[in-house]
């Protein structure tokens with residue numbers, strides 16, 4: 001018997017993307033028995049520009065929407081009903097007609113330190129080589145440890161571990177969220193404190209994108225939304241929207257719940273950094289404001305406020321910091 005799927009989920013084909021899509025499938029099955037039936041929810045793999053281009057041209061292309069464009073086209077065209085994204089990879093502006101209908105509960109937002117020889121960043125000897133193609137990670141690494149040598153490396157966890165084993169680098173950094181979602185708990189890794197390595201905007205958060213006019217899908221999707229993740233991501237993306245003149249400037253941010261000074265109301269603290277890629281300049285701002293449960297408007301205002309403050313402080317430097325990656329290129333076999 002051929003059954004027509006009730007929902008089609010579009011996703012990239014990487015192991016992490018598939019794990020995230022399957023998590024969404026599982027959550028949908030838990031809220032509606034109709035969606036728990038075999039074949040009710042279909043996962044459709046879509047190849048993006050970011051998946052096709054595996055060398056340094058990806059960095060040269062600038063990075064904006066490289067992992068989302070083809071998926072959003074499939075959504076707009078009706079080939080799929082919803083798309084599952086790492087919110088970290090999502091541009092702040094969505095195409096007209098598309099919305100983020102839900103944010104799943106956030107995984108660990110921190111970055112992980114991976115090495116076969118050192119337990120932590122502090123344990124790395126002077127001059128050690130760290131592989132990362134992220135300007136945000138590079139800048140903060142060099143700010144903490146100017147003696148380290150950063151080489152650009154992309155690729156999934158397996159590729160990176162291979163580079164470590166080959167001795168091509170002494171350590172690498174990855175998001176804790178990806179390692180946890182892939183259940184790669186046997187991999188030697190330790191979380192880096194956000195005071196040293198502030199994560200990327202929305203790191204660890206999965207968003208579900210759907211058509212604004214598709215009430216049927218949006219109804220299901222809304223039921224998966226975690227309001228606490230939604231406000232944190234709104235604050236961080238509000239900041240990014242203000243600072244995002246160039247997506248190649250190292251930007252880091254993390255919104256966390258905190259106790260409002262002198263009041264009972266729920267507060268949120270947003271900490272953010274912009275930096276020069278070489279780590280010689282790191283500007284940090286932090287602000288605490290009352291943000292009620294699910295109050296995305298207040299969260300957005302907090303984000304914009306901190307973003308504006310950092311932009312004013314950085315001035316013209318922000319454009320200058322939108323520099324390319326330097327050093328020796330270590331090819332990987334594709335993003336996580």
Ligand SMILES: NCc1[nH]cc(CCC(=O)O)c1CC(=O)O
Nearest residue numbers: 086174175177178203204205336
């Ligand atoms: N840019 C790739 C990417 N997009 C999302 C994650 C990890 C999962 C997440 O942050 O939600 C990763 C890999 C990494 O940075 O280690």
